[in-house]
Amino acid sequence: MTRAISLHDVSKTYTRGVRVVDQLSLDIAPGEFLVLLGPSGCGKSTVLRMIAGLEDIDEGLLFLDGEYGNDLPPSDRDMAMVFQNFALYPSMTSRDNIGFPLRIESPGADPAPRVDATARMLGIEDLLDRFPAQLSGGERQRVAMGRAIARHPSAFLMDEPLSNLDAKLRNRLRAEISRLTRELGVTTVYVTHDQSEAMSLGDRVAVLRGGVLQQVGSPRTVYSLPSNVFVAAFIGTPRINLLRGLVRAPLDGAMTISLGKQFLRLPEPLCLDHQLLRVQQGREVIVGLRSEAVRIAKPSAARTGEVVLTGLVEHLEFQGHEVLVHFDTGSRPAVVADLEAPRPRPDGRPSRRRRRGGTVLDRLRGRAGALRAGPVVTTDPSAPDPAPDSAEPRLPGDLIVRTTPDLEPPAGHAGAAAGRPRPPLRLRPERRTDLPQPGAAARPGRVTPAYGSPLAR
Ligand SMILES: Nc1ncnc2c1ncn2[C@@H]1O[C@H](COP(=O)(O)OP(=O)(O)OP(=O)(O)O)[C@@H](O)[C@H]1O
Numbered sequence: 001m002t003r004a005i006s007l008h009d010v011s012k013t014y015t016r017g018v019r020v021v022d023q024l025s026l027d028i029a030p031g032e033f034l035v036l037l038g039p040s041g042c043g044k045s046t047v048l049r050m051i052a053g054l055e056d057i058d059e060g061l062l063f064l065d066g067e068y069g070n071d072l073p074p075s076d077r078d079m080a081m082v083f084q085n086f087a088l089y090p091s092m093t094s095r096d097n098i099g100f101p102l103r104i105e106s107p108g109a110d111p112a113p114r115v116d117a118t119a120r121m122l123g124i125e126d127l128l129d130r131f132p133a134q135l136s137g138g139e140r141q142r143v144a145m146g147r148a149i150a151r152h153p154s155a156f157l158m159d160e161p162l163s164n165l166d167a168k169l170r171n172r173l174r175a176e177i178s179r180l181t182r183e184l185g186v187t188t189v190y191v192t193h194d195q196s197e198a199m200s201l202g203d204r205v206a207v208l209r210g211g212v213l214q215q216v217g218s219p220r221t222v223y224s225l226p227s228n229v230f231v232a233a234f235i236g237t238p239r240i241n242l243l244r245g246l247v248r249a250p251l252d253g254a255m256t257i258s259l260g261k262q263f264l265r266l267p268e269p270l271c272l273d274h275q276l277l278r279v280q281q282g283r284e285v286i287v288g289l290r291s292e293a294v295r296i297a298k299p300s301a302a303r304t305g306e307v308v309l310t311g312l313v314e315h316l317e318f319q320g321h322e323v324l325v326h327f328d329t330g331s332r333p334a335v336v337a338d339l340e341a342p343r344p345r346p347d348g349r350p351s352r353r354r355r356r357g358g359t360v361l362d363r364l365r366g367r368a369g370a371l372r373a374g375p376v377v378t379t380d381p382s383a384p385d386p387a388p389d390s391a392e393p394r395l396p397g398d399l400i401v402r403t404t405p406d407l408e409p410p411a412g413h414a415g416a417a418a419g420r421p422r423p424p425l426r427l428r429p430e431r432r433t434d435l436p437q438p439g440a441a442a443r444p445g446r447v448t449p450a451y452g453s454p455l456a457r
C-alpha cells in the first residue's frame with residue numbers, strides 16, 4: 001500500500017541552536033512523486049531523514065497515512081531509502097544485496113522470486129552474481145534501486161541517488177526511475193539540488209532555502225509563477241535575467257521602469273500586477289525576464305504590447321539546438337543571495353524576512369500571475385547590492401536571450417566573455433500569450449517556445 005506523508009510545522013535543530021529546517025509543512029499524496037529541491041546545505045537530507053525516522057523531529061508533527069508518526073521506529077515505517085553513495089555491502093553479490101532486506105523482514109521465506117523479478121524490471125539479471133567492486137557506478141546504483149524496490153515498500157525516499165554518475169547515465173537512470181516509480185505507483189520523495197532533475201521528475205517540486213519552504217507546486221507552476229525572486233532564479237536554465245530597476249509612475253503619464261541607461265515602458269492597458277506597481281513609485285524593483293520571453297528584432301517590427309530595449313552583443317553561446325546571446329543593456333543585474341550555498345544565521349534563525357509571502361507586491365503578484373503578462377517586476381528586500389566578492393559568477397552581459405541556431409555571430413565577434421561590443425541591436429521583451437495555463441497538458445515536442453527572428457543588424 002502506498003503512503004500519504006504529511007509534515008506539519010516540522011523543525012530541526014542540530015548544534016548551537018541552528019535551525020536547519022524551520023517550520024516545514026508539506027502534504028504528499030499517496031503515489032505522488034515529490035522532489036525536494038534546494039542548494040547545498042538547505043536541509044533536504046535532514047527532511048528526508050526525519051521522514052524515514054533516522055533523525056528526531058524537534059518540533060512539529062509527522063503523519064503517515066493520517067496516523068501520528070513522530071515516534072514510529074524506522075523499521076515500522078515501511079519505507080525504502082536510496083542514497084547517493086549506493087551503500088551496498090561490498091562482500092555480497094548483487095543478488096545477496098538485493099535479497100538482504102527481504103531475508104531480514106521474513107527470515108523463513110525464499111527471496112529468490114522477488115530478487116529475480118526485480119532484476120528483470122531493472123534489466124540487471126546478468127549482474128546478479130557480481131560483487132559491487134565488479135560493477136560500474138550506474139550498475140551499482142541500479143542494484144541499490146533493486147534493493148529498495150524488491151521490498152515492495154509503501155514509499156521510496158531517494159537522496160540524490162544519481163549525483164555520483166556522469167551526465168549521460170544520469171539522464172538514462174532518471175528516465176528509468178520515473179518509469180519505475182510510476183509503474184509501481186509508490187509515493188516517492190526525491191532529494192536533489194539539480195533543478196533540471198527536479199523539473200523532469202517531479203509531480204510537484206518543493207523548493208527549500210535555508211531550511212524554509214519557499215514554494216511547492218508543479219514544475220510548470222514553479223517555473224512560470226515563482227513565488228519569489230529566489231525561486232525564479234533557482235529554477236530554469238539559463239537563469240532568469242534579473243535587472244534592477246526604478247519605478248517611475250507619474251499620475252498623468254506612462255508607467256516606466258528605469259533600468260539605468262534606458263527604460264521599460266509598461267504595456268498599456270496595464271495588467272493588474274503592473275497597476276499595483278504604482279505604489280512602488282520611486283522605489284527599486286527587480287525586473288525578471290526569462291530568456292525565451294525576449295526576441296531579437298528591428299525596433300520597427302515591434303508589435304502591440306511589446307516594449308523595446310537596446311543592447312550590445314557581448315557574447316554568443318552556441319548550444320546546438322539554440323544560441324544564447326548575452327547582451328549588455330546598461331542595466332545592473334540583481335544578485336540573489338543563497339543560490340549556491342545558504343547558511344542559517346548564526347543566531348539560529350533563518351532570515352524571517354523571507355518567510356511568509358514577502359512584500360505586499362509579492363503576495364499580490366503571486367495571485368495575479370505576472371509572468372504571463374509581460375515583464376515580471378517584483379521587489380525583493382533580501383537581494384543585496386551586487387558585491388565585488390559575490391559568490392555568483394559574473395556572466396558577460398546583463399540580459400541573456402535565447403534564439404535559434406541559425407543566428408550567425410556578428411563579423412569579428414571574438415566568441416569570448418570579453419568579446420568586443422557590437423553595433424546596437426534592438427530587443428523587445430515579448431508579451432507572452434502562448435504559454436499553456438498551469439495544469440494544461442503539455443504539447444509533445446514543444447517545451448520551450450522559440451522566437452525565430454534572425455538577428456537584426
Ligand atoms: N548531524 C548533524 N549535526 C550538525 N549539523 C548538521 C548535521 N547534519 C546536517 N547538519 C547541518 O544541517 C544543514 C542541512 O544539512 P542537510 O544535509 O540536510 O543539507 P542538504 O540540503 O541535504 O545539503 P546537500 O545538498 O549538500 O546534501 C547543513 O548546514 C549541515 O551542515
Ligand SMILES: [Mg+2]
Pocket residue numbers: 044045046159
Ligand atoms: Mg543532502
